[in-house]
Amino acid sequence: MDLFKSTVGRKILMAVTGLMLVGFISVHLLGNLSVFAGADAINAYAKHLHDLGPLVWVFRLAMLGLFAVHITFGVQLYLENRAATPDSYAVQKTLVTTFSAKTMVFTGLIVLAFLLYHLLHFTVQITNPDTAAHNLPLVHGHLDVFTMVTASFQNGFIAVVYIIAMIALTLHIFHGISSWVQTLGLSTGTSQDKVIFIGKIVAIAYGLAYIAIPLLLLARIVK
Amino acid sequence: MNLTLHVWRQKGPQDKGKLETYPANNISSDQSFLEMLDDVNEELIKKGQDPIAFDHDCREGICGMCSQVINGRPHGHEERTTVCQLHMRQFDDGDEIFIEPWRAKAFPVQKDLIVDRSALDAIMQSGGYSSCHTGGVADGNAILIGKPVADYAMDAAECIGCGACIAACPNSSAMLFTSAKVAQLAALPQGEPEAKKRVKAMTQAILDEGFGNCTNHYECEAACPKGISVKFIAKLNREYLKSLVPTSTES
Numbered sequence: 460m461d462l463f464k465s466t467v468g469r470k471i472l473m474a475v476t477g478l479m480l481v482g483f484i485s486v487h488l489l490g491n492l493s494v495f496a497g498a499d500a501i502n503a504y505a506k507h508l509h510d511l512g513p514l515v516w517v518f519r520l521a522m523l524g525l526f527a528v529h530i531t532f533g534v535q536l537y538l539e540n541r542a543a544t545p546d547s548y549a550v551q552k553t554l555v556t557t558f559s560a561k562t563m564v565f566t567g568l569i570v571l572a573f574l575l576y577h578l579l580h581f582t583v584q585i586t587n588p589d590t591a592a593h594n595l596p597l598v599h600g601h602l603d604v605f606t607m608v609t610a611s612f613q614n615g616f617i618a619v620v621y622i623i624a625m626i627a628l629t630l631h632i633f634h635g636i637s638s639w640v641q642t643l644g645l646s647t648g649t650s651q652d653k654v655i656f657i658g659k660i661v662a663i664a665y666g667l668a669y670i671a672i673p674l675l676l677l678a679r680i681v682k
Numbered sequence: 683m684n685l686t687l688h689v690w691r692q693k694g695p696q697d698k699g700k701l702e703t704y705p706a707n708n709i710s711s712d713q714s715f716l717e718m719l720d721d722v723n724e725e726l727i728k729k730g731q732d733p734i735a736f737d738h739d740c741r742e743g744i745c746g747m748c749s750q751v752i753n754g755r756p757h758g759h760e761e762r763t764t765v766c767q768l769h770m771r772q773f774d775d776g777d778e779i780f781i782e783p784w785r786a787k788a789f790p791v792q793k794d795l796i797v798d799r800s801a802l803d804a805i806m807q808s809g810g811y812s813s814c815h816t817g818g819v820a821d822g823n824a825i826l827i828g829k830p831v832a833d834y835a836m837d838a839a840e841c842i843g844c845g846a847c848i849a850a851c852p853n854s855s856a857m858l859f860t861s862a863k864v865a866q867l868a869a870l871p872q873g874e875p876e877a878k879k880r881v882k883a884m885t886q887a888i889l890d891e892g893f894g895n896c897t898n899h900y901e902c903e904a905a906c907p908k909g910i911s912v913k914f915i916a917k918l919n920r921e922y923l924k925s926l927v928p929t930s931t932e933s
Contacts, residue, residue, distance in 0.1 A: 643918030
């Protein structure tokens with residue numbers, strides 16, 4: 460189909476899947492922040508997710524599809540763009556592009572590597588068996604997700620890995636979060652700058668909120 | 683003023699090429715950049731050396747022939763200015779100036795600063811036109827076009843096809859050039875009937891000619907000597923999305 464081959468078609472696929480993934484990290488962030496509301500809040504949140512049963516797997520397959528499209532075309536477009544630019548300038552000055560826009564493929568791959576670790580850590584729970592919720596005593600008959608999270612982030616190495624990954628995610632969405640407006644043909648000459656500005660602010664807000672969790676738990680400001 | 687030039691010298695398409703250093707002495711601040719290069723070439727010819735080959739034609743900023751990356755920026759550091767309209771008063775005595783050709787796989791260097799930009803012609807040939815019946819000359823005002831639409835189309839039509847957008851793009855994408863043509867024609871009643879076919883063919887030609895994909899860096903708009911806005915790329919994306927939706931009159 461033309462959509463999967465065309466330069467604009469693939470750009471639209473990147474934008475739509477990217478936007479859905481931003482939707483995912485928005486919901487995920489709201490869930491994560493429940494850790495600050497105490498053990499009962501996050502444990503109840505985890506229980507609600509588990510109780511969805513087969514819907515969890517429908518959701519996981521949909522996420523897998525989104526990631527597959529976003530990563531496949533992201534890497535493919537990057538390789539094509541590299542091939543289109545074989546020689547570099549002796550002197551080159553860029554005016555408006557950002558570090559974030561220039562490093563999308565790298566920050567994206569860092570986030571992918573982190574995602575795999577994150578799944579092994581909190582979903583499959585095999586990286587740190589001592590603090591895995593599966594191995595902790597039940598609290599009120601639920602898995603003790605709260606202790607798993609707080610104990611994990613009191614480990615400096617794990618907290619730093621998460622913080623670095625969230626910086627990469629912030630850089631990735633710093634460009635991506637507003638880019639879809641242009642890609643889906645919604646921007647006009649006058650709205651362009653405002654949309655980009657709002658996108659950068661939102662990206663930084665997401666970044667700070669995500670980083671706050673491991674950082675505050677590591678510093679033991681929140682226990 | 684006296685300047686030091688670092689100029690890309692390349693004997694032909696197969697040659698590797700390298701930067702060479704030349705002095706440019708007694709340059710008047712009233713000269714244009716190309717006139718300064720003319721002076722340097724006079725000196726090179728007197729010494730029996732090969733003059734620096736560069737493209738130029740109208741020297742009044744409308745033909746799009748002059749194509750040099752000066753100190754890392756296509757057409758130099760002056761906003762909305764072609765190389766021929768860049769004047770030496772914008773430089774200071776003792777400046778070092780790096781002059782390089784457009785660099786993109788789709789723009790092979792022919793000699794020194796001259797690149798082959800036929801890839802842009804190929805994009806135009808793929809759909810940058812509107813078909814019409816020949817015959818009697820149509821009445822000038824037979825098709826009324828509103829002023830805002832006419833202005834929009836004229837803004838897009840300002841593109842001179844110089845290729846600075848591609849030279850500035852980290853991906854060597856020809857999206858701004860293509861979008862200016864797609865937007866101009868799609869906005870006007872004469873171009874509208876072929877809009878779907880055009881946007882598909884022209885965006886396909888971008889890849890066929892070896893240009894990269896647009897990732898919204900917006901360096902193109904910043905480098906464009908005619909200030910073509912990236913809003914035309916949004917328009918092209920819109921036209922592409924529209925082309926995916928079949929209408930009742932299509933078989």
